[in-house]
Amino acid sequence: xxxxxxxxxxxxxxxxxxxxxxxxxxxxxxxxxxxxxxxxxxxxxxxxxxxxxxxxxxxxxxxxxxxxxxxxxxxxxxxxxxxxxxxxxxxxxxxxxxxxxxxxxxxxxxxxxxxxxxxxxxxxxxxxxxxxxxxxxxxxxxxxxxxxxxxxxxxxxxxxxxxxxxxxxxxxxxxxxxxxxxxxxxxxxxxxxxxxxxxxxxxxxxxxxxxxxxxxxxxxxxxxxxxxxxxxxxxxxxxxxxxxxxxxxxxxxxxxxxxxxxxxxxxxxxxxxxxxxxxxxxxxxxxxxxxxxxxxxxxxxxxxxxxxxxxxxxxxxxxxxxxxxxxxxxxxxxxxxxxxxxxxxxxxxxxxxxxxxxxxxxxxxxxxxxxxxxxxxxxxxxxxxxxxxxxxxxxxxxxxxxxxxxxxxxxxxxxxxxxxxxxxxxxxxxxxxxxxxxxxx
Amino acid sequence: xxxxxxxxxxxxxxxxxxxxxxxxxxxxxxxxxxxxxxxxxxxxxxxxxxxxxxxxxxxxxxxxxxxxxxxxxxxxxxxxxxxxxxxxxxxxxxxxxxxxxxxxxxxxxxxxxxxxxxxxxxxxxxxxxxxxxxxxxxxxxxxxxxxxxxxxxxxxxxxxxxxxxxxxxxxxxxxxxxxxxxxxxxxxxxxxxxxxxxxxxxxxxxxxxxxxxxxxxxxxxxxxxxxxxxxxxxxxxxxxxxxxxxxxxxxxxxxxxxxxxxxxxxxxxxxxxxxxxxxxxxxxxxxxxxxxxxxxxxxxxxxxxxxxxxxxxxxxxxxxxxxxxxxxxxxxxxxxxxxxxxxxxxxxxxxxxxxxxxxxxxxxxxxxxxxxxxxxxxxxxxxxxxxxxxxxxxxxxxxxxxxxxxxxxxxxxxx
Numbered sequence: 080x081x082x083x084x085x086x087x088x089x090x091x092x093x094x095x096x097x098x099x100x101x102x103x104x105x106x107x108x109x110x111x112x113x114x115x116x117x118x119x120x121x122x123x124x125x126x127x128x129x130x131x132x133x134x135x136x137x138x139x140x141x142x143x144x145x146x147x148x149x150x151x152x153x154x155x156x157x158x159x160x161x162x163x164x165x166x167x168x169x170x171x172x173x174x175x176x177x178x179x180x181x182x183x184x185x186x187x188x189x190x191x192x193x194x195x196x197x198x199x200x201x202x203x204x205x206x207x208x209x210x211x212x213x214x215x216x217x218x219x220x221x222x223x224x225x226x227x228x229x230x231x232x233x234x235x236x237x238x239x240x241x242x243x244x245x246x247x248x249x250x251x252x253x254x255x256x257x258x259x260x261x262x263x264x265x266x267x268x269x270x271x272x273x274x275x276x277x278x279x280x281x282x283x284x285x286x287x288x289x290x291x292x293x294x295x296x297x298x299x300x301x302x303x304x305x306x307x308x309x310x311x312x313x314x315x316x317x318x319x320x321x322x323x324x325x326x327x328x329x330x331x332x333x334x335x336x337x338x339x340x341x342x343x344x345x346x347x348x349x350x351x352x353x354x355x356x357x358x359x360x361x362x363x364x365x366x367x368x369x370x371x372x373x374x375x376x377x378x379x380x381x382x383x384x385x386x387x388x389x390x391x392x393x394x395x396x397x398x399x400x401x402x403x404x405x406x407x408x409x410x411x412x413x414x415x416x417x418x419x420x421x422x423x424x425x426x427x428x429x430x431x432x433x434x435x436x437x438x439x440x441x442x443x444x445x446x447x448x449x450x451x452x453x454x455x456x457x458x459x460x461x462x463x464x465x466x467x468x469x470x471x472x473x474x475x476x477x478x479x480x481x482x483x484x485x486x487x488x489x490x491x492x493x494x495x496x497x498x499x500x501x502x503x504x505x506x507x508x509x510x511x512x513x514x515x516x517x518x519x520x
Numbered sequence: 521x522x523x524x525x526x527x528x529x530x531x532x533x534x535x536x537x538x539x540x541x542x543x544x545x546x547x548x549x550x551x552x553x554x555x556x557x558x559x560x561x562x563x564x565x566x567x568x569x570x571x572x573x574x575x576x577x578x579x580x581x582x583x584x585x586x587x588x589x590x591x592x593x594x595x596x597x598x599x600x601x602x603x604x605x606x607x608x609x610x611x612x613x614x615x616x617x618x619x620x621x622x623x624x625x626x627x628x629x630x631x632x633x634x635x636x637x638x639x640x641x642x643x644x645x646x647x648x649x650x651x652x653x654x655x656x657x658x659x660x661x662x663x664x665x666x667x668x669x670x671x672x673x674x675x676x677x678x679x680x681x682x683x684x685x686x687x688x689x690x691x692x693x694x695x696x697x698x699x700x701x702x703x704x705x706x707x708x709x710x711x712x713x714x715x716x717x718x719x720x721x722x723x724x725x726x727x728x729x730x731x732x733x734x735x736x737x738x739x740x741x742x743x744x745x746x747x748x749x750x751x752x753x754x755x756x757x758x759x760x761x762x763x764x765x766x767x768x769x770x771x772x773x774x775x776x777x778x779x780x781x782x783x784x785x786x787x788x789x790x791x792x793x794x795x796x797x798x799x800x801x802x803x804x805x806x807x808x809x810x811x812x813x814x815x816x817x818x819x820x821x822x823x824x825x826x827x828x829x830x831x832x833x834x835x836x837x838x839x840x841x842x843x844x845x846x847x848x849x850x851x852x853x854x855x856x857x858x859x860x861x862x863x864x865x866x867x868x869x870x871x872x873x874x875x876x877x878x879x880x881x882x883x884x885x886x887x888x889x890x891x892x893x894x895x896x897x898x899x900x901x902x903x904x905x906x907x908x909x910x911x912x913x914x915x916x917x918x919x920x921x922x923x924x925x926x927x928x929x930x931x932x933x934x935x
Contacts, residue, residue, distance in 0.1 A: 083713035107709055125763040127741045146744060147762045150736025206894050234866040235892065249845060249866075254758065254768060255852035258781035260867075261860050263770070265691030266680055271777045274770040275854050276688045279679040279749075279757045280735045287890070289701040294891045296708035297549050300715070301524035301896050309894040316867050316890035319860060323537065323667075323692035324573065324586065329857035330873065330885040331573040331585030336691065336857065341677070342668070344691035352668070353686065361687060363672035365665075369567075408564065409571040410579055442673075451664035453672030455687055457749035458735035459742035461675045461728075466660040472729050478744075486743035491733040492706045493655065496721035497713045 082108020083497040087299075089180040090171075091155070092162075093120035096184035096314070097231045098151040100288035104182070104295070105154035106490060106499045111182075112174060112515060113157045119508045123148045135482035143480055143507055152505035153476070153487065158516075159509040168195055173519050175200055176222040180295055184231040194219075197228045197309045205236070205309050225307040227298045229291050235313030251314070256283035260318025265325045265336050265344040275338060280458075286321050287314040350423050353455070354430040360438035361455040368425030368450060374401025376448040377428045390431055397424030462486060476501050523550035524896035528711070531610075531617035532556065532594065534703075535566030537693060538667065538727055539623030539651055540590040541700025542707065547593035548889055548898040554617070554914055555591060555905060556610065559598035559935060563907050575881045581907060582880040588904040589886045592876055596905025597914045598935050601632045605934045610634065612919050615642045619707055623651040626661045636722040645720035647710045651703045655726030665727065667693025674731030675738070678749060682756045698734075699727035737762050759821070766817035767793075769825055770854065771832035773840065779854040780837040782828070782844065787813065792847040802827045878903035911935050 085108035091101040093115045105111035113120070125147035134144065158174070161167035172195065175181055181200070183190065190196035197205050202221035230236050233251035257263045257277040267275045277283070294310040301308075320326065325344065328334035336344030341353030341363065352364045368374055378398045381390050401407075401421040411418040429452060433441040442454035456464060462473045475484040490499035528551040532543045540555075547553040557563035562581050564570060568590065570581035597613075600606040610632075614620055620639055622629055629635055629650065639646045650656060653665020653673075668689070671677045677689040706723045714720055732739075741747040755761060760768040760783065767790075768783040784790045790811070797803035806827050810816040817824055832840060837853035844851035855864065862868060872888045881903075889898045915921045915935065929935045 083709040086716060103705070125737075126761055127737060127745065127747070129744050133744060146740040147737040150740055204894070206892065250848045250850050251852070252760075252765070252768075252783040252785065252850045254760070254770075254781045254783045255850040258770065258779075258854045259852035259860065259864070261855060261857065262690075262692075262694070263781065263854050264856050267688050267691070268682075268685070272772075273682065273685075274758060274772070275779055276680050276682070276770075277758055277781075278676065278690070278694075279761075280738065281762075282694070282734065285734055286698070286701075289698065289705070290890050293545055293701060293704050293708070294893070296705060296712065297524050297545075298893065298896070299712055300528075300708060301549075304527075305524065305895045308896065311892040311894075313867070313890055315864075316872050316888075319867050319872060320887040320890050321694070321697045322857075323694075323697060325692055325857050326861065326887055327586050327589040328573045329861055330589070330887075331575050331881075332577070333858075334573055338691050340686060341689040342691070343693075353689065355686065361672075361677075363668050363677060363689070365669040365672075406564070409567060413572055446660070446663040449664065451666055451669050453665070453669035453677075455672045455677050455689075456675055457678045458675035458732070458738040459748050460750070461673060461732050462739055462742070464673070466654060466658045467729065467732065470655055470658040470726075470729070472732060481744065485740065488733045488736060488739050489729065491702055491730040492709070493724040493726070493729070494706070494710065494713075494721060495724065496719055497710075497717075 080496065080498055082106070082499050083494055084109040085497070087180065088112070088178045089182055090114060090174045090178045092183040092185060093122065094184035095122045095125070096284055097182050097288065097291065098122055099285050100229075100231070100291040101155060101182055102151050102153055103288070103292050104180075106501055108497070108499070111155040112511070113152065113155045113506065114160050114162070114171060114174070115157055115508060117159055117161050120148070122151065123508070129480060133481055135480055138480040149478070149505045150487070154502040155506055156511035156515065157506035157509055158512040162193055162195065168193060171195055172200070172219065172222050174515070175226065177519065178223065179227060179299070181226055181228040182291070183228070187232060187236045197226070200228070201226050201307060206311070223307070225302065227295060227302065227307045227310065229295050229310040229312065231287050231291050231312045231314060233314050235316065236311050253277070253281040253283045256314050256318055260315045261322045261325050262318055265322060265338055267338040268340045269348065271338070283314060283318050287312055287317040290317045350426050351430070352426065354433035356433045356436060356438035356441055358437040362429075362433040362438045362441050363453045363455055364426055364429040365451045365453060367422055368401065368429070369407050371402045371404045373450050374398045374404070374421070374425060376450060377425060378402070380432060380444065380448055381428060384432065384435060386431055386435060390428060394424045394427055397421050398428060401425060462488065474501060476504055478504050524893070526550035528552065528619070529617045530554065530619045530621060531613050533620070533622035533624070534651070535623065536568060537586070537590055537696035538699040539621065539703065540566070541697055542651070542703035543594065543621055544590055544592065544700070545704040545889070546707065548900050549896065550899070553594040554613065554910070555594045555596045556613070557596060557598050557907060559600050559908065559933065560602070563598070575884065578881070585884070588876070588878055588881065588884055591904030592886055592900050593902050594905055595910040595914060596908065597911050598908040600934050603934050605929060607633055609915065609919070609934070611642055613914070614639060614646065616918060617643070617646070618711065619647045619649065621649050621651070621703070621707065625664055626652050626654070626656045640720070645714055645718060647707065647714060647720045647723070649703060649706050649710065649723040649725060651699060651725040651727065653727050655729065656724045667696035670699070670727040670731060671695045674728045675735055675749070676731050679735060680757050683754060695727055695731050699725075699730055702727070702730040764814060764818060766814060766821050767824055767828055771829045773832050773835055773837040775836065778837050780832055780840045781852050781854060782840070783850045785850065789849045790817070792849050793844065796843050796847060796849075797831060800831070802831050874900040876901060876903040879906060908935065
């Protein structure tokens, strides 16, 4: 069985902002040809590295040992083409001529300066909103009129409104994207002398890559009717529309979110939703108990754990009252004091249970009684959790640099007939240049 | 113009954000998305129907701000699946649809009598995408999930916070958005596969697994080097370890709870930052040789952050952003919703925040999409459907039910 995108060809100009989008397309079956400069892609220099003591004989180059590179470039092929030179650009044009998609995250203007931007490659304008200069007046004729080019830049390239050069050329990183785009103001601690937080793992870049993949698939499904087109992803815009109530709370009712430890930012402080369990790990109580069945189950569980006395009469009374609700709506919790007290008692009961068990025990105990909550695992702990092991999520891939198999996160989407998979580890620099050149002839 | 996906019909049983967000994308590119809701519970199997935020504090099932945001451009019908006639209506709708989507807990569709084998009987090449926290197999298949739950289990919550502090986690359901994005990808990839091969399929999407794919380098650091994310040396997540960048942090500025993010990607950025600082006291200390190269800045990162923090505390975040961006150093004020939605030239205005005219709520601004298409732009003009708003169109015109049959179904609680 092959992945759902088997048969598609993607040319990707290696860049840390689009690598993850390329990986998703590649693991889904597309033939993703990474174009790297002679010195190798920048992401090859990113920490962490495979430690020397683990490295197989024959692999000493640092450019082949970046784990950040390995993670984001599975299933791709690598060719070397120096886009600053005529022959490099000629090779690139040949690649694009045969491709369905060009994926890139180059600084606005850079590709046009080299004569290899969308208009040069397709003979069509970049945007329906402004006319680009006609292509091919001096340079070579267009090579692929059906091309879909997807561009990922901090603020977009041909965004509809006029923006100053300074804005279009903004230098940004994941951190500043998350600050400017909104997520950061919502994440952090109850204590506001502590900084707003972003996540590890470059989630701002990943969000832009998710938008890029959705856009690519949309354009592919429209290609028969509309032909190829240019897709302009703005990373800051992607963050902006990925903040849940941060945006729609402001748009609907001018809510000003206040960042809070381990739970949703809200206009005012809410009941803590996270508890440190007996083993020092945390349990997240999610959306809390919501139905009469949840409250009954909590009461029974407290009884079973002999925690009724510690819970105290107020909590027990509130839980008993909770048993009378069919479903507790957010609206009720918001304005009915009894419903609000019941909802808080549910959270407190979950926290009390968590304090007396390990985080994983509390998670299993509550979930098996129908109450949603989550053990706060680290990324590697999730990979060792029996559920995900049972589903075959952790995936072992032979890694030639180490001469052994290495565990990767598995496919994020489980297609039953056209499975995503890691077909090969991230390519070595220029590993496929000769193969690809031969295929072009 | 537009209508990239106008050839597609989606029978949509999703709700919340993790599901509704996926079909929202398809609808904004012209797909006919028919949202099926439960008349008995007035659509509140989706807890967002009728939930805050409210415009002008008006409440009720047609006043949920989040529901409106997540369901723009969709059609809405009501079907009571507890009745035989209702189940037949859903079966008829499925038979004319390209895709069936839902994000119930595992087992719910089976209980309604609409598991994948049944869907295939109704349409052989149907694409069925189910989306739940833990997927439809494995020991946790019956566990329930919300965004914060899947975030916790997948490692996302743990990935946000200061060293030696409780995880700060996410102040919103990042994974509901992201799970919706994966669901949209799943639907469209399966459609592409069908277009090529004629074959439909079931896609078992687990939001937690989608998120488990978001920390590849951390997972490899564990499987290759044995380093765990829970080690004592796990740094403040505002710092950058992949790649190493110093300084790379969020610093308090003038004002009440105002902050700026600054990252120096290399020694050139660092020298540019020093140049902006001019010749004031802390600049002399920061100019010290120990900070000149990345290794030194890394070794003395705490000292550097303290000194840089002193400089920022005396300035406005806007001034710092302007001055550093001017010389090409990545810097950004931490923006509130008001500041980014109404105050950022790059993302403000109707291009990213379109207005829909809701029959009860009135004009409502909603999220747009973060991408411009040169030929087939997204369009968001219509609000979320009111409960059963499109019953007559969908059951009458698409399924061909007579006025009389519709009236009967209305009166006996089928729709």
